Amino acid sequence: KNQVEQSPQSLIILEGKNCTLQCNYTVSPFSNLRWYKQDTGRGPVSLTIMTFSENTKSNGRYTATLDADTKQSSLHITASQLSDSASYICVVSDNAGNNRKLIWGLGTSLAVNP
Amino acid sequence: GAVVSQHPSWVICKSGTSVKIECRSLDFQATTMFWYRQFPKQSLMLMATSNEGSKATYEQGVEKDKFLINHASLTLSTLTVTSAHPEDSSFYICSASPRGRLNTEAFFGQGTRLTVV
Numbered sequence: 001k002n003q004v005e006q007s008p009q010s011l012i013i014l015e016g017k018n019c020t021l022q023c024n025y026t027v028s029p030f031s032n033l034r035w036y037k038q039d040t041g042r043g044p045v046s047l048t049i050m051t052f053s054e055n056t057k058s059n060g061r062y063t064a065t066l067d068a069d070t071k072q073s074s075l076h077i078t079a080s081q082l083s084d085s086a087s088y089i090c091v092v093s094d095n096a097g098n099n100r101k102l103i104w105g106l107g108t109s110l111a112v113n114p
Numbered sequence: 115g116a117v118v119s120q121h122p123s124w125v126i127c128k129s130g131t132s133v134k135i136e137c138r139s140l141d142f143q144a145t146t147m148f149w150y151r152q153f154p155k156q157s158l159m160l161m162a163t164s165n166e167g168s169k170a171t172y173e174q175g176v177e178k179d180k181f182l183i184n185h186a187s188l189t190l191s192t193l194t195v196t197s198a199h200p201e202d203s204s205f206y207i208c209s210a211s212p213r214g215r216l217n218t219e220a221f222f223g224q225g226t227r228l229t230v231v
Contacts, residue, residue, distance in 0.1 A: 034219070043120070043207045043222035044158070089157065102220070104157040 002027040004092050004105035012111045017080055021108045023073040023090030031093040035064050035075045038087045038107070047075070047088075080112045116142045118210050120223025127198055127230055135193045135226045137208030143188035144210035148220070149181075152205040164191040188213070198230040 004025045013019050025033070032051045036044035048057045048064040050073075056065045061084075063076045077084055090105040117140040127133050137147055145166045150158040162183055163171040170183035180202075182194040191210075195202055205227055209220045 036222075041205070041225065041227065043118075043209075043225045045222070046219055049219050102160070104159075106157050 002092075002094065002103045004090055004103050006088075006090050006105040006108050008108060009106070010109040010111070012113060013080055015080060015082055015112055015114050018076065018078045019080060019110065021075045021077075021088050021090075021110070023075070023105060025071050025073070025090070025092045025103070027071075027092040027094050027103050029095035030068065030071075031095045033064075033066055033073050034091045034093070035062070035073075036089045036091060038089055040086070044089060077110075082112050082114060085110060085112045116140075116210075116212060116219075116221045118208065118221045118223045120208055120226055122226060123224060124227040125229070127228070129199055129230055130197055132194055132196045133198055133228060135195075135206055135208075135228075137191045137193070137210070137223050139189045139210045139212075139221075142210075142212040144191075145188060145213050147185060147191040147208055147210040149183065149191075149193050150207045150209065152207060152225075158207060164193075166191075195228065198228070200230045203228055203230045 007022045034049045035047040038044045047059050047062050050057050050066045052068050061078045066073045087107040087109050089107040092103045094101045119138045121136045147164040149161045151161050152158050160173050161176045164183045164185040166185045172178045185191040205225050207225045209222045211220050
């Protein structure tokens, strides 16, 4: 069964600190893996999208890694800011050829405190 | 990046009435748009795929007669919740990908909070 599991479920850190969120998936075949940031009451916003051949991708203070062999990904946030408080969702696309086949994780709820 | 606009951002309606939600791709054409539903502390759940000029494709368990989808142009899809009931209260989100790039980045609207009283 295609699944995406994220950990931790929730996380609280102090402003300025770094953190790493984890994503394990069992989706096959694999097309790409995405990380989205979703603020409360808003739609998801894309942070990174990686294909099979990409190991790492950065977007400002966000750096995502992908290990296609172990089917694991991580999202590292450096020098956290209060505005980073949100839900971070890992999404995997299978090789069905369109965005209908997106397998969604439940997200990690991050709270950045002053 | 591409922009998807959703309207309204929130709506309160009486039980039994219908509500229409619009999803527009502002700076690109989208032959396919997707409608999601999200309950508190849960992930997005795909409801249906909206296809321009043809019938929508509904996911298993989603009532097509209750959630009417119209995709009349390459930049607009609408979701109408008919005869709404309190259990339809949820956060509805649409997404779209630029034409010809269906398996790449999806852009999401800001969502619509529907409350049925």
